Amino acid sequence: MNEEYIVVDGHKIRRTRPADAPAEEEEKAPSRPQGPTVEPANAHSHIRLVIGVVSGKGGVGKSLVTALSAVSMQRRGYRTAILDADITGPSIPKMFGLTRGGGADAASETEILPGETADGIRIMSLNLLMPNETDPVIWRGPVIAGVVKQFWTDVRWGDIDVMFVDMPPGTGDVPLTVFQSLPVDGIIVVSTPQELVSMIVEKAINMADMMEIPVLGLVENMSWMRCPHCGEPIFPFGDREHDAGAIRRGIDVVGRLPMDPSFAAVMDRGEAESLETEDLEPLIGKIADLISERADKAERGSGVEVEA
Helix, strand or coil, X not given: CEEEEEEECCEEEEEEECCCCCCCCCCXXXXXXXXXXXXXXXXXXXXXXXXXXXXXXXXXXXXXXXHHHHXXXXXXXXXXXXXXXXXXXXXXXXXXXXXXXXXXXXXXXXCEECEECCCCCEEECHHHCCCCCCCCXXXXXXXXXXXXXXXXXXXXXXXXXXXXXXXXXXXXXXXXXXXXXXXXXXXXXXXXXXXXXXXXXXXXXXHHHHCCCXXXXXXXXXXXXXXXXXXXXXXCCCCCCCXXXXXXXXXXXXXXXXXXXXXXXXXXXXXXXHCCCCCCHHHHHHHHHHHHHHHHHHHHHCCCCCCC
16 A cells, blocks of 8 residues: 655645555445445544434535534533534534634644534534635545545544534545445435435435445425514425425434524524524434433443343
């Protein structure tokens, strides 16, 4: 194997590829059951649950759902983290008011400390390492995938109950890397109420099926809005079931977020932790149940009796 390094603001980003591999080598994506190697987490990390946030299409609100989910879990008392896997379009730091650094720093020559929000959510994003947040990331797929792996293996996450992985759109290098290299326990699929988007989002669901990753549910963003005069809900895209494909496949709809201008304003100000919404309660409850089930299994495995 050849190891090459790219230095980003003093941090070494490792690029590894076979010595005889051509620069533009293409691979057929193997499915998860064919024995992909799950990368071990950093030695100083203990992460109980890993949840991917995906969609087949950009602009549907994955980062919004990631941020709201993380804030809700942190408020419930769970130690929460976000791995921003959208390397070329990271928006998570901006939503939480974190600028370059944001607490992220080198712990040693081979380890990085994540950034941390005011309420204690740990975050790692390439924008925390870039000299300027508007600098473009013009890297090829293998380098980007390698950075995502390093955010898992080289970052000292510490003790985390649930980590959300904010994915880029589509079914390319990064989702494949995350599904194969991280121990993903389930994914949240984000959509908007349009037939075109629903068709493309189903590609992400199909990819999860191929990789044998459980789908925790579908969140429909921009699903409705509240009338400013009477307060009744309005469905600007129509109130028919745009998520019929997911329902047909037995996937739960675990949240319908409104088209609310205050969401964008709060995120632009970097105040994601000030937002409160009950629209994701079914999703948050499901994730909390998964953490409890995981804890129960661990206790049973250790021989400790769990009270009914």
